[in-house]
Amino acid sequence: MNSQVKPKASADGTVGKALEVLDLVAAKGRPVRFGELLSESPHPKATLYRLVQTLTNQSMLTYDESHQTYAPGLRLVRLAHAAWQQSSLAPIARPFLDDLSREVGETIHLAQLDEGQVLYVDKRNALKPIEMFSAAGKVGPGYCTGVGKAMIAHLDDEAREAAIQRQSFFVHTPGTIANADDFRAELDAIRADGIAFDREEHEPGIICISAPILGSNGRVLGAMSITTSTQLKSLDELTTLRPALTETAQKIAEAAESWQFPA
Numbered sequence: 001m002n003s004q005v006k007p008k009a010s011a012d013g014t015v016g017k018a019l020e021v022l023d024l025v026a027a028k029g030r031p032v033r034f035g036e037l038l039s040e041s042p043h044p045k046a047t048l049y050r051l052v053q054t055l056t057n058q059s060m061l062t063y064d065e066s067h068q069t070y071a072p073g074l075r076l077v078r079l080a081h082a083a084w085q086q087s088s089l090a091p092i093a094r095p096f097l098d099d100l101s102r103e104v105g106e107t108i109h110l111a112q113l114d115e116g117q118v119l120y121v122d123k124r125n126a127l128k129p130i131e132m133f134s135a136a137g138k139v140g141p142g143y144c145t146g147v148g149k150a151m152i153a154h155l156d157d158e159a160r161e162a163a164i165q166r167q168s169f170f171v172h173t174p175g176t177i178a179n180a181d182d183f184r185a186e187l188d189a190i191r192a193d194g195i196a197f198d199r200e201e202h203e204p205g206i207i208c209i210s211a212p213i214l215g216s217n218g219r220v221l222g223a224m225s226i227t228t229s230t231q232l233k234s235l236d237e238l239t240t241l242r243p244a245l246t247e248t249a250q251k252i253a254e255a256a257e258s259w260q261f262p263a
Helices: 014-027 034-038 045-057 075-085 088-104 146-155 158-163 179-191 235-239 242-258
Strands: 063-064 069-072 107-116 117-124 197-198 206-213 220-229
Touching: 014 034, 014 045, 014 063, 014 158, 034 045, 045 063, 045 220, 075 235, 088 107, 088 117, 088 242, 117 146, 117 197, 146 158, 146 179, 146 206, 146 220, 158 179, 197 220, 197 235, 206 235, 206 242, 220 242
Parallel strands: none
Antiparallel strands: 063 069, 107 117, 107 220, 197 206, 206 220
8 A cells, every 4th residue: 555645636636636646756866667656646547548548748858668658758958947947047047157166176055945855957076076965956945955045045935934844844853953943043154144054954064154045136046066985074064165256156246237137
């Protein structure tokens, strides 16, 4: 018996149902069989099969007949690339990330906020790369990553509370913030100081310093971080890179002023 909680059926008709199927396939991170989708979908077998076939016919999914698996299709990839170009900070930030990467020699992350969670949109590896969760295109938690905390801390009160309510507060490490009240206190401190830290809260041994990227009206456009390992640097040593980090965040914000980001 499948113990997973199935998502609620969409209230947005056929389009909403089709998007749910795309979400299920994409979330797997690998080709997936129809039976796996059926075990997690709220839709009856006939409905799900019809949705999958339509998505495949439209090249939103691709079907591997030899393995009987589905994966994201090329049309979906093209749409994702277009969305990335038009709504991501990545194209604007690229030269500034390159400069910062050369200056500090550590891992650089660029992220944006998506429904209270972190979407990594670009990354520069350190001169001595270290293994970690983050990669461009991955989604991470907002409550225990430096970039997530930096962005949520600078939202207006209503949006901040909505983001807090979307956090799972799953305990990843002994340092993970485990409840909403402690998270609110952390966000208040970040907003007062202007920067955020990840103190091994998401991954053991991984620390970072992060700054928000804010529009001239205070709108949160994204965040960036300098990340390293406790085997290489301490938090105090990482803090010495604050001027370079905040200067780069400001340059990206200024370059983004003429960019039309979705509301």
